[in-house]
Amino acid sequence: MDSLHVDYSGIQRLDIVRLRFALPAGGPPSRPAGQTEASAFRSAIGAASYVSNLAALLKEISDIAAVAKRVGVSLVGGTGPMITGPGAITAITIGAGASSSVFAYVGVTVGAGIYGSSTPELGFYSSRGGGIWTDVGIGSELVLTYVLGPPAAFGGLSWGVGVSCDIPGVGVGISCTVLFGASGPPFPLLGWCVGVGAGLSVLPASISFQASNTQLIPI
Numbered sequence: 010m011d012s013l014h015v016d017y018s019g020i021q022r023l024d025i026v027r028l029r030f031a032l033p034a035g036g037p038p039s040r041p042a043g044q045t046e047a048s049a050f051r052s053a054i055g056a057a058s059y060v061s062n063l064a065a066l067l068k069e070i071s072d073i074a075a076v077a078k079r080v081g082v083s084l085v086g087g088t089g090p091m092i093t094g095p096g097a098i099t100a101i102t103i104g105a106g107a108s109s110s111v112f113a114y115v116g117v118t119v120g121a122g123i124y125g126s127s128t129p130e131l132g133f134y135s136s137r138g139g140g141i142w143t144d145v146g147i148g149s150e151l152v153l154t155y156v157l158g159p160p161a162a163f164g165g166l167s168w169g170v171g172v173s174c175d176i177p178g179v180g181v182g183i184s185c186t187v188l189f190g191a192s193g194p195p196f197p198l199l200g201w202c203v204g205v206g207a208g209l210s211v212l213p214a215s216i217s218f219q220a221s222n223t224q225l226i227p228i
Contacts, residue, residue: 050228051075051131066153070103070125093195095157102126102163104134104154108204112142118219120152126160132228134163138221146215148208150184156200164225166191167199174214181207186219 054071057064106122121135156163171186184204189196 063151066105067123070105070123071131072125073101073103073127074125074129074131091194091196092189093193093197095162095198095200098157100127100159102128102130102156102158102160104152104156104163104202106134106152106154107149108136108152108206109147109149110208111147112140112217113145114143115139115141118221122152124154124160124163124225126163128159130160130227132160133226134223136221136223138219140169140217140219142215142217144210144212144215146208146210148182148206148210150182150204150206150208152202152204154188154200154202156188158199160225160227162190162199164223166220166222168196169202169217169219169221171217171219172214173204173217175210177213181205186217191220 051071054064054068058068102124103126104122104124106120108118108120110116110118117137117139119135119137121133123132124134125131154163168189168191169186170189171184173182173184175182182205184206186202186204188199188201190199
């Protein structure tokens with residue numbers, strides 16, 4: 010990845026303050042894993058990337074963290090009453106993992122995976138949160154998250170407004186969530202995540218508003 014183009018002009022007037030609710034404050038731990046774990050983890054991803062497309066994606070995240078290369082980011086959009094841009098972007102952070110949700114108009118979500126940043130930094134993450142849905146169901150998915158900032162922007166509290174829908178005749182669904190920082194309004198745009206997975210739900214499509222707390226373990 011050498012460049013990234015982001016157009017957030019269509020969400021500048023999104024009014025999410027009326028859906029806001031509080032979460033206990035918390036941030037990523039500062040204790041990194043040891044060099045032995047880091048070397049073993051990178052070697053395992055490298056070996057698995059030859060036989061698995063998913064592992065190849067994880068290797069790309071690992072490579073971003075390893076080479077510390079600069080990724081050019083262009084933004085389209087300004088500041089609205091509720092949404093502001095991410096400001097000066099000096100790094101990007103990408104996460105890949107799994108997420109599971111249980112909801113009956115209100116619900117909970119947990120997730121975990123790996124992340125890589127061009128700062129450079131590589132590590133594991135875990136997240137937990139809750140929110141409201143326009144549906145009733147349960148599901149799990151593989152999630153790819155892009156954050157326009159360093160790992161500090163990836164970890165901690167964030168808000169998300171998402172849309173999910175089933176793919177007719179396939180048996181799986183897709184989702185997309187736009188992520189915002191917890192301080193505001195206006196709320197800073199952090200990035201977005203996309204997912205693909207399966208589950209059971211009453212409706213073929215739904216909208217959700219979620220808040221989550223993400224913890225990071227760098228390696």
